[in-house]
Amino acid sequence: MTINPQQAKNIVDSSLNAGKLCILVGNCKVQYEGRAASKLSEGDRVLMIKSDGTFLVHQSKQAKAVNYQGPGAKILTEINDEGLVVSAVRKLPNLIEKIDVRFRDIYFAEAFGLKDDANLKLFGSERQLSDLLMQDLSLIEPGLVPLQQESVQARGYMDIIAQDSKGRIVVVELKRRIAGLDAVTQLKRYVEELSKRKGKITRGILVAPEITERALLMLQNWGLEYFKLDYEIDNPSARIIGLEKKQKELKEYFK
Amino acid sequence: MTINPQQAKNIVDSSLNAGKLCILVGNCKVQYEGRAASKLSEGDRVLMIKSDGTFLVHQSKQAKAVNYQGPGAKILTEINDEGLVVSAVRKLPNLIEKIDVRFRDIYFAEAFGLKDDANLKLFGSERQLSDLLMQDLSLIEPGLVPLQQESVQARGYMDIIAQDSKGRIVVVELKRRIAGLDAVTQLKRYVEELSKRKGKITRGILVAPEITERALLMLQNWGLEYFKLDYEIDNPSARIIGLEKKQKELKEYFK
DNA sequence: GCTGGGAGAGGCTTA
DNA sequence: TAAGCCTTTCCCAGC
Numbered sequence: 438m439t440i441n442p443q444q445a446k447n448i449v450d451s452s453l454n455a456g457k458l459c460i461l462v463g464n465c466k467v468q469y470e471g472r473a474a475s476k477l478s479e480g481d482r483v484l485m486i487k488s489d490g491t492f493l494v495h496q497s498k499q500a501k502a503v504n505y506q507g508p509g510a511k512i513l514t515e516i517n518d519e520g521l522v523v524s525a526v527r528k529l530p531n532l533i534e535k536i537d538v539r540f541r542d543i544y545f546a547e548a549f550g551l552k553d554d555a556n557l558k559l560f561g562s563e564r565q566l567s568d569l570l571m572q573d574l575s576l577i578e579p580g581l582v583p584l585q586q587e588s589v590q591a592r593g594y595m596d597i598i599a600q601d602s603k604g605r606i607v608v609v610e611l612k613r614r615i616a617g618l619d620a621v622t623q624l625k626r627y628v629e630e631l632s633k634r635k636g637k638i639t640r641g642i643l644v645a646p647e648i649t650e651r652a653l654l655m656l657q658n659w660g661l662e663y664f665k666l667d668y669e670i671d672n673p674s675a676r677i678i679g680l681e682k683k684q685k686e687l688k689e690y691f692k
Numbered sequence: 693m694t695i696n697p698q699q700a701k702n703i704v705d706s707s708l709n710a711g712k713l714c715i716l717v718g719n720c721k722v723q724y725e726g727r728a729a730s731k732l733s734e735g736d737r738v739l740m741i742k743s744d745g746t747f748l749v750h751q752s753k754q755a756k757a758v759n760y761q762g763p764g765a766k767i768l769t770e771i772n773d774e775g776l777v778v779s780a781v782r783k784l785p786n787l788i789e790k791i792d793v794r795f796r797d798i799y800f801a802e803a804f805g806l807k808d809d810a811n812l813k814l815f816g817s818e819r820q821l822s823d824l825l826m827q828d829l830s831l832i833e834p835g836l837v838p839l840q841q842e843s844v845q846a847r848g849y850m851d852i853i854a855q856d857s858k859g860r861i862v863v864v865e866l867k868r869r870i871a872g873l874d875a876v877t878q879l880k881r882y883v884e885e886l887s888k889r890k891g892k893i894t895r896g897i898l899v900a901p902e903i904t905e906r907a908l909l910m911l912q913n914w915g916l917e918y919f920k921l922d923y924e925i926d927n928p929s930a931r932i933i934g935l936e937k938k939q940k941e942l943k944e945y946f947k
Numbered sequence: 948g949c950t951g952g953g954a955g956a957g958g959c960t961t962a
Numbered sequence: 963t964a965a966g967c968c969t970t971t972c973c974c975a976g977c
Contacts, residue, residue: 458738458752460715462804472970474815480808483713485738489753497713497806498744500762501958504812505970507755530949534970544804549717551752553735557759560729614956617965622877623954649965762958818968868968872953878967904952 438544442521445546446514449486449523452548453512456488461523463543467494469504471527471534477503484523484538486512492525494538504536569677570611570644574599576680577642577664581607596627606631606639611666616645621656628661644680653683693799697776700801701769704741704778707803708767711743716778718798722749724759726782726789732758739778739793741767747780749793759791816930818868821923822851824932825866825899829854831935832897832919836862853886860893861886866921867900875900876911883916899935 445461452459461484467477482503483495492506510525521540526533574581580602597609608631610624624641632639641661648656648663656663667679700716707714716739722732737758738750747761765780776795781788814820829836835857852864863886865879879896887894896916903911903918911918922934 460738462806469970473817475970476813476815478810480810481804481806482808483715483740483804483806485740485750487750487753491753491755493755495740495742497808498742498746498763499958500746500748500757500760502755505755507970508753545802547800549736549738549799551717551736551738553737553752555733555735558731560731615965617967618881619874619878619954619967622881623874626873626877651965814970870952874954906952 440543440546442516442540442543445521445540445543446516448546448548449512449514452486453488455548455550457548457550458488459486459548460484460545461486461540461543462545463540465538465540467504467539468537469535471529471532475504479541481544482538486523486525490525492536494536504538506534506536570597570609574609576677577609577644598631601640606635606637607642608639609642609644612643612645614645615647615649616643616652616663617649618652618655620645620648621652621659621661624656624661625659648683695798695801697771697795697798700776700795700798701771703801703803704767704769707741708743710803710805712803712805713743714741714803715739715800716741716795716798717800718795720793720795722759723792723794724790726784726787730759734796736799737793741778741780745780747791749791759793761789761791816868816923818866820930821868821921821932822866824923824930825864826852829864831932832864832899833937856895860895861890862895862897864897864899867898869900870902870904871898871900871907871918872904873907873910875903876907876914876916879911879916880914903938 449459449461462481464479464481466479467482469475481497485493485495489508490510490512491508492510492512493502494504496503506525506527510527513524513526515522519539519541521543523538523540525536570576574583574597578601581599583597583599597611599607599609601607608624608627610620610627612620620643624643628639628641642664643656643661644664644666646666646668653663663683665681665683666677668677704714704716717736719734719736721734722737724730736752740748740750744763745765745767746763747765747767748757749759751758761780761782765782768779768781770777770779774794774796776798778793778795780791825831826838829838829852833856836854839853839855851866854862854864856862863879863882865875865882867875875898879898883894883896897919898911898916899919899921901921901923908918918938920936920938921932923930923932
C-alpha cells in the first residue's frame with residue numbers, strides 16, 4: 438500500500454498552511470548538512486512535522502530522533518524523478534542547516550489539527566536541593582556562612598562561596614548526581630582561582646549523592662573534601678535526609 | 693471522528709506483540725512519576741510507541757517530547773470508565789518510573805511495521821578526525837610516532853599517545869570544536885597520569901579548531917601546547933586542511 | 948539582539 | 963554494569 442507522492446505533497450503543504458501537525462511514514466533516505474553532516478541510507482521511518490517548523494525523523498528504535506530540526510525551520514516539499522522530497526531549512530548566524538528526506542515509498546501521510554494549551558507542571562525537581570542547601574549551610578558544617586555577594590546562582594548548578602568558623606574561604610560545589618573526575622577538577626580550579634585572588638587558604642567541598650572511586654582518590658590527593666548528600670523526593674517537594682562528611686582513612690588505602 | 697477505546701487498545705497490544713511501531717493521536721492527560729513528577733492536563737497529543745519500548749508523548753510544538761521513556765520500558769494498556777490508559781513502566785535500581793497517558797478521545801491509532809537496518813553515518817565526528825590524525829601524526833610534528841599498544845587500549849580514553857623524535861611521551865587530545873577550560877584540564881590530567889606512570893617527561897598537545905582566551909592562557913601556564921586544526925567536511929569524508937602550532941608570543945600579553 | 952564561553956544533562960561506548 | 967566523555971546543547975553575561 439503506497440500513497441501517491443503528489444497526494445502526500447498536498448497533505449504536507451496544506452498541513453503547514455493550516456498550522457497542523459503532519460506525520461509521514463515511508464521508506465526514505467535522509468541527508469543532513471549543517472553544524473555537522475550525516476547520511477542515512479534507505480529504510481522505513483516516521484517523519485513528524487509540527488506546526489512551528491519542528492522536524493523529526495524517527496527510526497523504529499531508540500528515543501532520539503535520528504535527524505531533527507528545531508522550531509522555526511522552513512519546510513519545503515518537492516517532487517522529483519524518484520519521489521517526494523521533504524526538506525527542513527534553517528539559517529544560523531553564519532551557516533545554513535538543511536535536512537532532506539527523500540521518500541521512495543510512502544505508506545502513510547496525514548495531518549492532525551491538535552488543540553493543546555496545557556503546560557507541563559514539574560514537581561519535586563532536584564533543583565530544589567540547591568535552595569535547601571543555600572538556606573542552611575550549617576547542614577554541611579556548623580559555623581559556615583555564605584559570602585552573599587560572591588555566590589553565583591545559575592540554572593542547574595550552584596557554587597556557593599562561604600566562610601567557615603575559622604575565617605577560611607570555602608568553595609562548595611553541589612552535584613545532583615554522581616560526581617566524576619570532571620567535577621573534581623572543576624572544584625580544584627575554583628579553589629585555585631579563589632585562593633589566588635584572595636590570597637587566603639581556601640577549602641573546597643564537593644557535595645554529591647555519590648562519587649566515583651577514582652574521583653574520590655583524586656579529590657583527596659588534592660586536599661579537597663567530599664560530603665555525601667542523601668535526599669528523597671517526596672512530591673511535591675524534596676527533602677535532605679542526611680549530609681555527612683566522607684573521607685577515607687589513610688589506612689584504607691593500604692588494606 | 694473518534695476511535696473506540698477497545699479498538700485502539702487492540703491496535704496497541706498487537707503492535708507490541710508484532711514488534712511494530714504504534715502511533716496514537718488524541719486528547720489526553722499525562723502523568724509522570726519517578727525521579728521527579730509531572731502532570732499535564734488535557735490536550736491533543738501524539739503518542740509514539742516503538743518496538744523497543746521507547747515511549748514518546750509529543751505536543752503540537754517544540755522538538756522535545758513532553759514526556760518520554762527510553763528503550764526497555766514495559767508498556768501496559770487498560771480501559772477504565774473514562775477511556776483508554778496507556779502506561780510505560782520502567783524499573784530503576786531503587787525506584788519505579790511510570791508514565792500514564794489517559795485518553796479521553798482517540799482520533800487516530802495505527803501500527804506500522806518498519807524495516808530499517810541503516811545506521812546513521814556522521815561525518816566530521818571526533819572519532820573520524822582522530823582516525824585521520826592517527827594515520828599521519830606527522831601532520832602535527834615530524835618524527836611523531838604512535839605508541840601502538842598504548843593507543844589501542846586507551847582509545848576513547850586518551851585520544852592519541854605517541855612518542856616524539858626525542859623519545860618523549862606525547863599525549864594528543866583532539867577536540868572537534870572550540871576547546872574550553874575543561875579540555876585543558878582534561879589534557880593536564882592525562883599528562884600528569886602518564887608522566888607519573890612512565891616516569892618520563894610527557895608533553896601534552898591540544899588539537900582543536902579554536903580555543904577560548906582563558907583556556908589558552910591556562911594551557912600555556914601549564915606548559916602544554918595548542919595546535920590549530922583546520923578541516924573541512926566534504927562528504928562522504930572529512931579532510932584535514934591545515935594543522936599549525938599556535939603559541940602566543942609573550943609580548944602579545946603586554947600589548 | 949547577538950555572540951562568546953562556561954557548564955550541564957543525557958545518551959553512547961568502552962572497560 | 964560502571965564510568966568517562968561527547969553533543970545538531972543551553973543559558974547567562976556582556977557588548
